[in-house]
Amino acid sequence: MVSKTEEGIVIVVTSGKGGVGKTTTVANVGASLAKLDYKVVVLDLDIGLKKLDLILGLENRIIYDLVQVIEGECTLRQALVKDKRFPELYMLPAAQTRNKNEVTPDQIKHLCNQLKPQFDFIFVDCPAGIEHGFKNAIAAADKAIVITNPEVSAVRDADRIIGILESAEFTDTKLVINRLQSELVNRGDMLSIEDLLDHLCIELLGVVPEDRNVLISTNKGEPIILNEHSNAGKAFRNIAQRLTGQKVDFLKFDDQSFWSKLKNLGRNLFNNN
Amino acid sequence: MLNFLKRIFSKENMSSRKQANDRLRLVLTHDRLGASTQLMDTLKEEIIQVIAKHVEIEGTPEVTFINEGRRSALDINIPLKGR
Numbered sequence: 001m002v003s004k005t006e007e008g009i010v011i012v013v014t015s016g017k018g019g020v021g022k023t024t025t026v027a028n029v030g031a032s033l034a035k036l037d038y039k040v041v042v043l044d045l046d047i048g049l050k051k052l053d054l055i056l057g058l059e060n061r062i063i064y065d066l067v068q069v070i071e072g073e074c075t076l077r078q079a080l081v082k083d084k085r086f087p088e089l090y091m092l093p094a095a096q097t098r099n100k101n102e103v104t105p106d107q108i109k110h111l112c113n114q115l116k117p118q119f120d121f122i123f124v125d126c127p128a129g130i131e132h133g134f135k136n137a138i139a140a141a142d143k144a145i146v147i148t149n150p151e152v153s154a155v156r157d158a159d160r161i162i163g164i165l166e167s168a169e170f171t172d173t174k175l176v177i178n179r180l181q182s183e184l185v186n187r188g189d190m191l192s193i194e195d196l197l198d199h200l201c202i203e204l205l206g207v208v209p210e211d212r213n214v215l216i217s218t219n220k221g222e223p224i225i226l227n228e229h230s231n232a233g234k235a236f237r238n239i240a241q242r243l244t245g246q247k248v249d250f251l252k253f254d255d256q257s258f259w260s261k262l263k264n265l266g267r268n269l270f271n272n273n
Numbered sequence: 274m275l276n277f278l279k280r281i282f283s284k285e286n287m288s289s290r291k292q293a294n295d296r297l298r299l300v301l302t303h304d305r306l307g308a309s310t311q312l313m314d315t316l317k318e319e320i321i322q323v324i325a326k327h328v329e330i331e332g333t334p335e336v337t338f339i340n341e342g343r344r345s346a347l348d349i350n351i352p353l354k355g356r
Contacts, residue, residue, distance in 0.1 A: 152293050152300075159301050162343070188288030191297075195290070199297050201342045 008039070008119040010112050011243075012141035014165075016157030018128030020149045021178040024214065024224075025236070026125040027055045031223040032240030034089035038120040041080065041090040043111075045137045046127040047103060050094035057221020058083060058091055067095040070107045076114055085226075090119075100132050105139030112140035121243070130164060138165065144173045145205060150180055150191040159200055174205035176239060181210045182253035206239035207250060208232050302338050302345055313338070320349060329354040 013026045023046075030042040044052035047067065053059045064079035069092070076092075083089040108124075115122050126137035138144065144165050148158035158175075165173050177196055184190035193207055211232035217224040224233040225240075231251065238248045303310055317336040324330060331354035339348045 152297055155297055156300060156304065160304060163305060166343070185290070188290045190290055191293050192290070195294055199294075199301055 007116040008122050009143060010116070010122045010124060010141045011143045011145060012124040012126050012137050013145045013147060014126035014134065014137065014161055015147040015154070016128065016130060016161040017148075017154045020147050020154050021176075021208070022128075022147050023051045023055050023125050024218070025145070025147055025176060025178065025208075025239075026123045027052060028223050028225045028233070028236035029240045029243070030121065030123045031056075031083070031086055031089055032225045032237045033121050033243065034083070034086035035225070036240065036244065037087060038244070039088040039118065040086075040121045040123070041092060041115055041119045042123045042125065043092045044094035044125050045103075045108070045133060046125060047094045047098055047100045047133065048096065049127065050096050052091060052125050053081075053093050054221065055218060056083060056091060056223065058093075059221070062093045065093045065095040066111070067098050067102060070103060070111065076111070100127065100136065103136055105136050108136050109140040130160065134164075138168060138170075141170070144170050145176055146173060146200075146202070147176045147178055148196065148200070149178055150185070150196060152191075155191065155196060155199055162200060162202055173202055175200060175202050176206045176208065177204070178208045179210045180207055180253065185253075204250075205242060206235055207253075208235040208239075209251070209253060298340075302340060305343065305345060320347075321351065324351050324353075331355075 013022050013029075015022050023044075026042050030040045034040040042052060042056075043066065044050050045066070046052075053062055058081050061081045063081075064074040066079065068074050069076050069079045080090040080092055083091065112122055112124075124137050124141060127133035146158050146161055146165070148154045162173060175196070177193060180193065181190055185192045193204070197204060209231045211224070211230055213227055213230040214224050214232050217227060217230075224230050225236050227233045235251055238251070241248045299310070303313065306313075308316075320336050321330070321334045324334070330351055332352040334351040335348075336350075337348045339346050
């Protein structure tokens, strides 16, 4: 067990657009850190549209939720669901039958302040959008991770989110590119890592390749990081290691076929004149 | 033969990736400034008009947006006629 000398850090995972992989990232990066013996808690702030419990496979273990903690119906300890597959991974579920407006940013701050002395990493799964739920999610955060897909509408929303985070004085926002398909990039049919960094101008934290194993593991309620053969799982484990301060090389996506290599060579030869 | 090869390989210029990049560049500039494409065009036009009201312009005046990191700037290049 890593000794807990200082207060934990609150990291919000956000994207603007829905469906780009916020919850999957929170679940897998959180689980990876727990596997590395850090004390981790993941908070689902998507009140009314909860998903984190389902992605982690903990949906049958919930007794209380975040809104009940805030309203004093139960203690924080009672509401935390322990994931038994990991040494120290806990989840605080969202309420499903309530509304995002029933919680205030100050209440989230108070909640996170209670968690900070007990955990190393506190991950906040942010709802899509830039309204009240988003403001709640960033209220207590020390750092932000922005998730995007190599797709124009996701990039546009990510840019908006980065702008809002800048105005809210977040200085250490990092980018995760999810669902990259290198064969499409090489064919000239998908935005590349460089393209995205060029548009968004923030530091890269990780690149997760498209991987059908993610859907399969989600069906089973098992984090993909437990699958040793999955590239996406490996990418999430690398992200977790980078968050601990380790330098980990980015995965190589050079799976070009002979023909696409020849084609690229030809393009370079003929397009430069 | 060379033309044939050029035709095969020069498809890159039309690639959907390039189109995505071009469209994003434009839309992000406008999003960050909180202004529409139309407003930007009006702005460019009026800047040139104001200059022309006071001094004589020679050649083609250019007002373009440049991006550096997440910041945008107006690049105003208006050649003036000397006496």
